[in-house]
Amino acid sequence: MVPEEARLLMSTLFGHRRPLLSPSILNADFARLGEIVAELEAAGADAIHLDVMDGRFVPNLSFGIPIVRAIRQRTTLPLDVHLMIVEPERYLDAFTEAGATALTVHVEATVHLHRTIHAIRERGVLAGVALNPATPLASVEEVLPFVDVVLLMTVDPGFGGQPLIPAMLRKVERLRRTIDAAGLHCLLSVDGGIKLSNVAAVVQAGADIVVTGSALFQDGETPGIQLRRFRELVTRAAR
Numbered sequence: 276m277v278p279e280e281a282r283l284l285m286s287t288l289f290g291h292r293r294p295l296l297s298p299s300i301l302n303a304d305f306a307r308l309g310e311i312v313a314e315l316e317a318a319g320a321d322a323i324h325l326d327v328m329d330g331r332f333v334p335n336l337s338f339g340i341p342i343v344r345a346i347r348q349r350t351t352l353p354l355d356v357h358l359m360i361v362e363p364e365r366y367l368d369a370f371t372e373a374g375a376t377a378l379t380v381h382v383e384a385t386v387h388l389h390r391t392i393h394a395i396r397e398r399g400v401l402a403g404v405a406l407n408p409a410t411p412l413a414s415v416e417e418v419l420p421f422v423d424v425v426l427l428m429t430v431d432p433g434f435g436g437q438p439l440i441p442a443m444l445r446k447v448e449r450l451r452r453t454i455d456a457a458g459l460h461c462l463l464s465v466d467g468g469i470k471l472s473n474v475a476a477v478v479q480a481g482a483d484i485v486v487t488g489s490a491l492f493q494d495g496e497t498p499g500i501q502l503r504r505f506r507e508l509v510t511r512a513a514r
Contacts, residue, residue: 299488347374379403430467439468451481
């Protein structure tokens with residue numbers, strides 16, 4: 276997929292509203308997964324974020340291709356598949372065929388990042404690259420012109436419910452300046468420990484996409500109600 280085609284796909288899928296809300300279903304009740312995805316879509320989710328963990332790259336297991344395929348059958352929303360797995364290039368065809376809209380790989384998990392990014396785009400899906408908190412921004416500077424999404428982790432990946440690392444907000448700000456100064460079109464996504472109490476700071480730091488998970492499934496409220504609260508806060512913070 277050439278850059279112009281990727282930008283057209285992003286515009287078609289995500290529209291022009293910023294910031295976007297991409298709820299993660301990692302902490303959802305999997306017995307009610309279809310129902311929860313439908314509720315999030317009705318509440319105004321812009322995409323569904325799917326955290327795929329292999330127990331090797333991160334110290335936890337989550338789900339894989341069958342869950343992505345099942346969710347694809349229940350929603351027309353973009354599926355943002357976050358591959359927290361080693362050698363993600365081995366599974367690009369499988370996740371694309373399962374219905375992924377975007378595939379995000381970690382710079383720390385693939386040896387030939389440039390090749391993997393182009394392999395993703397050749398399959399007609401959006402290409403994303405993710406960085407762990409301790410990984411410097413310099414590790415992705417050379418591939419920024421070729422990606423559609425850059426995902427900054429604001430927690431060490433592997434488990435939902437961790438608190439956001441405050442110092443990561445400065446990293447978000449630095450990447451925002453880098454993207455803007457270069458006139459790039461990639462979206463800046465932020466994931467990890469984002470709650471109602473800190474989402475405004477994340478937006479003000481420069482996030483285009485806000486990924487929130489555990490905060491949607493606590494406080495005794497439904498995820499749809501919580502997502503609407505997030506929408507109010509991110510809209511206000513973006514003004």
